[in-house]
Amino acid sequence: MNFDPRYSGRNFTSVGTRPIRPDGVDKVTGRARYGADFNMAGQLVGRVLRSPHAHATIRKIDTSKAEKLPGVKAVITAADLPDLTDGDAAMYDILDNCMARKKALYDGHAVAAVAAVDARTARQALKLIEVDYEVLPHVTDVDEAMKHSAPVLNDTIFTEGVEEKPARPSNVTTRTQYGHGDIHKGFGQADYVVERSFKTEQTHQGYIEPHACVANVSSDGTADLWVCTQGHFVYRQHCAQLLGMEASKLRVTSSEIGGGFGGKTHVWAEPVALALSRKAGRPVKLVMTRDEVFRASGPTSATSIDVRIGASKDGTITAAEATLRYSCGPYAGMWAEIGAMTAFACYRLENVKTVGYEVLVNRPKTAAYRAPSAPMAAFAVESTVDELAKEIGIDPVEFRIRNAAQEGTRSSYGPVYGPIGIGPTLEAAKNHPHMKAPLGKNQGRGMACGFWFNFGGQTCTDLNIGMDGSVSLAVGTVDVGGSRASLSLVAAEELGIAYEQVKAVVADTSSLGYNDMTDGSRGTFSSSMATISAARNAIKILRERAAQTWDIPVEDVVWEKGHAIAKGEKYGNLAALSLREIAAASGKTGGPIAGHSELVADGAGVSFATHICDIEVDPETGATRVLRYTVVQDAGKAVHPTYVEGQYQGGAAQGIGWALNEEYIYGKDGRLQNPGFLDYRIPVCSDLPMIDTQILEIPNPNHPYGVRGVGETSIVPPLAAIANAVSNAAGVRMTHIPMSPPRILAAIEAERGG
Amino acid sequence: MVEVTLWGSLGALAGGKSKVEIEAKDIRELFRKLAEQYPGLEPLIEKGIAVAIDGTIYRDTWSKELPEGAEIFLLPRLAGG
Incomplete structure (x- = not known):
């Protein structure tokens, strides 16, 4: 990566202004196409059969009656999604979550799916699928699931992160610990100690648009997927791996997105739709109902958290401790660990200890939700901080200012802050x-x-200059909050042209290099970095074309306010060339003008x-x-x-x-x-x-x-x-x-x- | 030579050490040498580990140089929403 990402302290012309968003008119007039707005000729309707039981062994699934129903073109079960995960435990969990294999692990867990000529036929077919369940005891509460008497969801799981391997399996998959100093010493120095226990219930990201996709697998093995997602490149990787396809043969196009908030970073319906299309030989549209969205997608963890904080009379926190128990659904996660890392991150603490427990329960697989795990930890800690301030008799804002982390503070999760x-x-x-x-x-x-931490990640952007001087910006981070407008501003800023001269689009997976998904607050951070880099690469070519036109060395050409300028008195007669003028002549100076960028945006x-x-x-x-x-x-x-x-x-x-x-x-x-x-x-x-x-x-x-x-x-x-x-x-x-x-x-x- | 601090569960895979000293000029070399010296860490490195250099977290820039005397802290690679 030949790109210097350091802050340059420049003055801005376009960045920091508030133009109208380019996708606004289509959205308010209903023209914008979301996940369910795409259709293909010969398209079938997909529907999913879901477990009514929180925990049950699947003894047998008989699909024969459904298959015989006129209008049904395909019925699939886990047998149609064989395990191709090659020992990748996280991918296996995704596969099992998409379609239950041996056990249904929560109310709403998919167990079979059909593709039929219309929705009515598909619903009828679901009723004809016979599933023989052996219902098992279940547990949905995070504290109950930790008890020895709780039904165990997965008897191959023994708690990791403890000194001795436990003798029996458990719903606690992992114990993690963060902190520094000596909390016993710190609490010994405290004049005031407040200790409280908190609970937060499970919530859903609550995006207005349900999960929706159209999958089309051709007989030559290539496939297209139109989908509502936060990361179409990641969906391509996951779907290709789960279906045994080469990634380049699966083109994924992201639709407009009616909310994601972390809930559209995971595949659920998409591998099922592709498997149905592969079996039926026709396109399949699969749209989750709201009921399915709640029962089978999202949600965040439910939590149970204990906090203890001690402070001296002068309002200095001397010790802080938290134990955080987070539900993960039926599959292992690292949700409590993130809670343990973020809980005390706002504060300058000599002595701090946090312990996280990841807990399996018979609820849907926990998914990220906007700064995942941090809000619950902050609720517990900030409530206790407020009470402690009251006990000491200090204004709660003053108390926080007195103990706030600053440059040079060792964070509660480890590193020293810049x-x-x-x-x-x-x-x-x-x-x-x-x-x-x-x-x-x-x-x-x-x-x-x-x-919150914030992330960057792999990012790829193309900037193409048309012969009329207008600029097309192709980005690979899905626009979840207006990033097409922001990135157009960045391109305009760098090129020195008007915002209206730039049109940004989210490119499909076959048109652009890999991009990580839009998560971790990275969309504008990462893609603006790549856009600046791409624009600078395009400017280099623009300068070369101007130099060629003038027949002078490129080193003597600078780029200012959207124009190539020959610097130095000897070029005094040369009028500046605008981007439009250089673009208009591009066919005779070497062909199309474009700037590309592939980089890893780090240091968010x-x-x-x-x-x-x-x-x-x-x-x-x-x-x-x-x-x-x-x-x-x-x-x-x-x-x-x-x-x-x-x-x-x-x-x-x-x-x-x-x-x-x-x-x-x-x-x-x-x-x-x-x-x-x-x-x-x-x-x-x-x-x-x-x-x-x-x-x-x-x-x-x-x-x-x-x-x-x-x-x-x-x-x-x-x-x-x-x-x-x-x-x-x-x-x-x-x-x-x-x-x-x-x-x-x-x-x-x-x-x-x- | 840089001193590298490992987070809890990572330390358990490095013979119980919370700090290790490694001769490495960048993240790539650091990971390679960590995997050589502590084979138990290799699967986690493959899965993804973040490196905090003087407080700034790097997840993918393996070419990032490790300045002499910098605080190097290994962290789990986290999910975002």
């Missing part, structure tokens, strides 16, 4: 007018901090945010109303400030739903009771105030424009900020998320009774 933004977000929150606004009766204010830089929230609680019903909400977050450099604000607001809105309403509710039979938006209530506009935002711009030293990822951190503080606000309003500490009206009322009544 320049970071937690201090500035806290100072900005302290000085924000929101902090001084008066509160009324039954109203409370809360604030909290949050941390960690991210911090501080949120402030005002809540009113009705003490008679436990109902809550969010009165005011403010997000303060470091963006490095906001390329398109409107979309940065949108990310801040979106994360806060999702966090508000998670904190107050959203939860998976399982019955005693292990079946999900609320798989729909009527009973699983995400916030709507009327539930939310205007979410105010304040963008801080502390440049990332590892990006030419100083850009940091912004997509995820905004969901980390809300659970805690809202819990602190509700606790202050209700006069009782809330320790269980979501803080639904019955839970708040029960806490108020318990406090009154006590």
